[in-house]
Amino acid sequence: MFYAGIDIGSTAAKAVLMNGAKDEVLARKLMPSGWNSRETAEELLQWLLSLGHEREEIHVTATGYGRVSVPYADSTLTEITCHGKGAAFLGGNDLTVIDIGGQDTKIIVLKNGRVMDFIMNDKCSAGTGKFLEVMANRLGVTLPEFFAMAERGKDITISSMCTVFAESEIVSLMGQGTPREDIARGAVGSVVVKVVALAGRKGAGTPGMGDCFLTGGFCETPLMIHKLSGALGAGVRTHPDARFAGAIGAALLGK
Amino acid sequence: MLSLPKNFETFDEKRKASFMALYEAKQRGKKVVGTFCSYTPTELIYAAGAIPVGLCGKSEQGIAEAETVLPKTLCPLIKASYGMALSDQCPYFFFSDGIMAETTCDGKKKMYELMNALKPVHVLNLPQGRDQAMALDSWTGEMHAAAHWLEDLFDVKITDEKLHDAIVYRNRVRRALVALYEVAKARPSPVSGYEISTVAESVDFHFTDDDLVEKIEKITRDFKARVREDAGNRPRVLITGCPTAGVREKVIRRLEEMGADYVCADNCSGPRAQKFMVDETGDPYRALAERYLKINCSVMTPNTSRFDDLRHLVPDYQVDGVIEVVLHGCHTFAVEAWNTMKVVQEELGLPYLRLDTDFSKADQGQIETRLGAFIEMMTAA
Numbered sequence: 001m002f003y004a005g006i007d008i009g010s011t012a013a014k015a016v017l018m019n020g021a022k023d024e025v026l027a028r029k030l031m032p033s034g035w036n037s038r039e040t041a042e043e044l045l046q047w048l049l050s051l052g053h054e055r056e057e058i059h060v061t062a063t064g065y066g067r068v069s070v071p072y073a074d075s076t077l078t079e080i081t082c083h084g085k086g087a088a089f090l091g092g093n094d095l096t097v098i099d100i101g102g103q104d105t106k107i108i109v110l111k112n113g114r115v116m117d118f119i120m121n122d123k124c125s126a127g128t129g130k131f132l133e134v135m136a137n138r139l140g141v142t143l144p145e146f147f148a149m150a151e152r153g154k155d156i157t158i159s160s161m162c163t164v165f166a167e168s169e170i171v172s173l174m175g176q177g178t179p180r181e182d183i184a185r186g187a188v189g190s191v192v193v194k195v196v197a198l199a200g201r202k203g204a205g206t207p208g209m210g211d212c213f214l215t216g217g218f219c220e221t222p223l224m225i226h227k228l229s230g231a232l233g234a235g236v237r238t239h240p241d242a243r244f245a246g247a248i249g250a251a252l253l254g255k
Numbered sequence: 256m257l258s259l260p261k262n263f264e265t266f267d268e269k270r271k272a273s274f275m276a277l278y279e280a281k282q283r284g285k286k287v288v289g290t291f292c293s294y295t296p297t298e299l300i301y302a303a304g305a306i307p308v309g310l311c312g313k314s315e316q317g318i319a320e321a322e323t324v325l326p327k328t329l330c331p332l333i334k335a336s337y338g339m340a341l342s343d344q345c346p347y348f349f350f351s352d353g354i355m356a357e358t359t360c361d362g363k364k365k366m367y368e369l370m371n372a373l374k375p376v377h378v379l380n381l382p383q384g385r386d387q388a389m390a391l392d393s394w395t396g397e398m399h400a401a402a403h404w405l406e407d408l409f410d411v412k413i414t415d416e417k418l419h420d421a422i423v424y425r426n427r428v429r430r431a432l433v434a435l436y437e438v439a440k441a442r443p444s445p446v447s448g449y450e451i452s453t454v455a456e457s458v459d460f461h462f463t464d465d466d467l468v469e470k471i472e473k474i475t476r477d478f479k480a481r482v483r484e485d486a487g488n489r490p491r492v493l494i495t496g497c498p499t500a501g502v503r504e505k506v507i508r509r510l511e512e513m514g515a516d517y518v519c520a521d522n523c524s525g526p527r528a529q530k531f532m533v534d535e536t537g538d539p540y541r542a543l544a545e546r547y548l549k550i551n552c553s554v555m556t557p558n559t560s561r562f563d564d565l566r567h568l569v570p571d572y573q574v575d576g577v578i579e580v581v582l583h584g585c586h587t588f589a590v591e592a593w594n595t596m597k598v599v600q601e602e603l604g605l606p607y608l609r610l611d612t613d614f615s616k617a618d619q620g621q622i623e624t625r626l627g628a629f630i631e632m633m634t635a636a
């Protein structure tokens with residue numbers, strides 16, 4: 001038996017295949033969620049089947065906002081439970097998980113590998129990946145280019161928390177001739193402020209709480225990890241597979 | 256899964272059906288007093304020969320109209336209540352000869368000043384805390400003042416005898432309601448919490464002459480006799496915080512459809528507000544003041560007795576998790592939620608979820624993700 005986890009987020013779709021003992025990730029797949037979750041789910045199924053196993057040998061658990069669009073899933077779970085489980089697998093049983101997603105940012109408190117508490121951002125894109133995507137678009141660069149620029153920039157403050165207002169603030173900064181590098185760095189700082197405020201409500205980084213562990217698309221962005229650590233006053237760990245934490249958790253929870 | 260009987264009458268249907276009953280009562284010369292809060296001493300209204308009717312906004316209707324006058328950031332309950340009145344969309348407001356209100360939260364008390372331009376509004380000065388010097392004395396004085404206002408408005412005399420009768424009657428209704436809520440103490444509860452709350456909240460819209468108490472008692476007996484096949488081991492949830500009538504579909508119905516049981520309300524529509532009786536032996540005004548001052552709303556400071564109640568409700572109703580509903584713009588519950596979280600997580604050792612929401616459908620998806628994750632948390636082995 002093999003266990004697959006499919007995590008269709010608002011921006012990226014992630015899939016993993018794990019072995020029967022559920023202690024090893026055998027294959028990973030990352031693709032844009034696109035505009036049709038059903039087609040994305042179908043493409044992920046074709047990928048799963050291309051790995052050389054029969055469909056009957058694979059238990060599929062779907063999660064993420066697109067989980068309802070995975071008709072072949074054997075079970076579904078929310079992304080909170082799956083991210084918690086996946087983070088425990090990658091980073092240990094006692095953690096404060098910080099997941100910065102495309103449209104949701106979540107803080108999950110793990111004790112003994114169980115989700116004890118969680119909080120998500122309100123219905124607003126400040127403090128999520130969407131915020132940085134909009135800012136990168138405005139600066140006319142891709143997200144990787146945006147982070148490369150931010151690494152070189154100086155810290156400036158972007159005070160608008162609202163994505164729409166922050167975009168206008170950036171337009172006026174550009175008008176004043178502020179270097180794009182500084183604007184990019186300021187935008188990353190703005191996300192960090194919002195994420196840390198959310199994490200602070202659940203005691204992240206305080207004594208008695210586990211280490212902070214970053215999952216989601218920014219786990220390979222050193223600047224984000226560095227800035228989060230600084231603002232939390234505590235080290236932030238991550239893992240090369242942390243982007244797949246939701247999918248790994250889904251696979252692990254398959255029965 | 257949520258199992259409702261085939262002939263289930265929704266809250267909206269019940270409310271609509273009551274319009275006609277109230278209209279007929281008005282035709283017969285009955286007077287009507289609109290109310291907005293569980294702090295309103297409805298006994299005085301009955302003793303004045305009038306009918307109290309709850310006017311709280313329970314949907315998005317009226318909010319757009321209200322925002323032409325009120326700030327957008329005010330809580331949806333106040334906006335909907337005022338908007339329905341302002342735009343003449345609420346027949347109950349239309350039927351009301353006057354409004355009896357209280358200085359509860361800042362948003363409401365200032366809204367009443369504006370509402371006064373639409374109907375005669377009498378505002379009772381509710382003390383901000385139970386323990387402050389003279390709180391009970393001043394609140395007793397407010398009972399007398401409210402009685403005088405009613406006497407002047409309707410040109411009637413509120414005799415001690417009429418007031419006593421009203422107190423006895425309202426206590427009977429309260430006891431019947433508490434017994435109805437307690438049906439859900441059984442594990443599994445024989446009836447969905449959505450259905451119990453629909454019945455309990457429609458009690459405010461009972462305007463016919465048949466005996467309300469007997470009606471509630473019969474429903475309670477019927478509920479107790481039911482057997483729910485699919486109840487199994489569903490996690491049991493207590494909902495606390497702001498009034499939930501405006502989120503009954505989005506939160507309560509979905510919570511039960513997604514696999515949990517709503518067994519207890521610790522807000523102004525549950526046993527928290529109904530369990531206190533009025534002393535039938537002493538001075539009726541003092542007795543009313545004592546009873547209504549006990550209500551555990553976050554407008555009180557401090558409001559520690561709310562948590563004393565919660566510590567009892569959780570074991571009594573065998574609760575597995577607590578959800579706090581905070582309506583956008585409700586500062587007192589939003590701030591006090593920090594204390595609820597501490598009590599629930601640290602003292603009672605239960606999962607706690609705070610939902611910040613309003614009456615719109617905009618956050619339906621986000622609410623469902625949170626509810627789903629919360630149910631998974633409660634059921635995780």
